[in-house]
Amino acid sequence: MQRIINKYTFIILLLVLASCGEKESTSLDSQTSDTHRNDDRIFVSTAQFENSNMTLGKLIQQPFPITVKTTGMIDVPPENRAVVNATMGGYIKSTPLLIGDKVRKGQVLVSIENPDFVKIQQEYLEVKEQMTYLRVEYERHQTMMDENITSQKSFLKAESSYKTINARYTGLRKQLQMLNISPSNVEAGTIVSVVNIYAPISGSITKVNVTRGTYVSPATAILEIIDNDHLHLELSVFEKDILKLQKGQKINFKIPESSNETFLADVHLIGTTIEDNRTIKVHGHINNEKEIHFLTGMFVEAGIVIDSASAKALPETAVANMDNENYVLILDETTNAGYYFTQVEVEIGQQLNQYIEIVTDSKFNDETNFLIKGAFNLVGESGSHDH
Incomplete structure (x- = not known):
């Protein structure tokens, strides 16, 4: 009989132990679940909060344009932009400037060589001599016309010849000036085959389209100055x-x-x-x-x-950008050990005077506390319980 009693007592002890084991397992599972819940948040210890000068704050009304x-x-x-061209075609003799160089108005930019420059100067000298002769003829016929010694036909012919050559002379003189060749120097016998192009404005070289030896036509943009x-x-x-x-x-x-x-x-x-x-x-x-x-x-x-x-806003230090998405940290719980924050995605609007408009402010109320200083370094750390 005593053996039967001992047997039943043993069985009862086994059942009790099994029951305790299940309760302990359930308790552990509950703790694990609670720990998992906390791990979804970001924990900041009181010491870390104070040492990092972190600050809490709420949404405020800010004026935005x-x-x-x-x-x-x-x-x-x-008028502050100039494209430099050649008046006549020719070959680039020298290009001393590079992109970024500063130039002043009137400074030599490039020099161009062309045998046709010599022909124009020769023609100018020939026309000048012809004009001198025809002017004298015109003045002589005018005097004779006043004294009724010559016919009107002869006078008109002399007048026409003089005015025609004078027009050619004036045109050639203007061409020389456009080529930056001095007519006075040509008249003094100085004939050149190379002419310089000068800066029309002061500024910086932004484009150089030629190199030494390049042939340029009047349509070629040689340089740009801004x-x-x-x-x-x-x-x-x-x-x-x-x-x-x-x-x-x-x-x-x-x-x-x-x-x-x-x-x-x-x-x-x-x-x-x-x-x-x-x-x-x-x-x-x-x-x-x-x-x-x-x-x-x-x-x-x-x-x-x-x-x-007016719109609700937070300081720009309260919003962190990660993978082109914007996040804020809201205070979920405060304990003796520290602070628990929840990371929330938000849509932002305008930024002005170090404040950012929070478009999705309906997610929060007037009492919602945000981490307004220090959030940038914490966003993305959710799932980490210790810091």
Whole structure:
């Protein structure tokens, strides 16, 4: 009988132990589940929060401009751009300048050689001599005509010959001046086969299209010079937005390929004709252009301010960009050990004065706390419980 009792007691102990094992397993599973839940958040210890000068904050109302979005480029006025051509064709004798070199108005740019230059100078001298003779003849016939010694026909012939040669002389003299050949030097017997081309404006060389020995015609663009002393914005605004624009409106613009900084300009002129692509040109004057190193031809993204509106925003330090998506960290729980944050994707709007508009603000309420300083280094660390 005692053996039977001991047997049943043993069985009962086994059942109790099994039951305890299941409870312990369930408890462990529960702890594991709770740990997994916490791992979806980002934990920051109190010490780390304080040592990194992290800050909490809430959404605030900020004024943001209502803008007409447009694109364009940095450009210069037409009078600040010059394409250098040759008056007559010839072979490039020398090209001492390179792209980027600065030149002053009147400086020698290139020299050109052509035997035809010599022919023009010879013709000029011959015509000048003929003109001297024909002028004397014309004056003699005029005197004789006044004294009724010669016929009117002879006088008119002498007059016509003189005026014709005088026209040729004047034309050849002008050609020499256009070729930068001094008529006075030619008359003094100095004949040249090489002429210089001079800079029509001061500025920087932006294009060099020839090398030594290249033959150029009058249609050939030899060099381009741009004077960057006055730069402006040349924007293209779609037809549907043009009635919203007025002279004097502010322009916020960026050079996306070079900088994230926002620059300022003002609407100076609004075009009066519509281009083939249904856009209108808007000319903007850049503020503080002397202090910023803009280059002609830079691509511009701009917003022309037509009004202002209030929107909820956060400091730009509260928003982190990862893989072209924007995230914020909201405070989920505070404990003695530290802070738990949840990473939330948001859609952002405009950026102004170090604030970013939060378009998806309906996800949050007025009491939502954000990590507004230090979020950048933490985004993407969700799933890591210890830092």
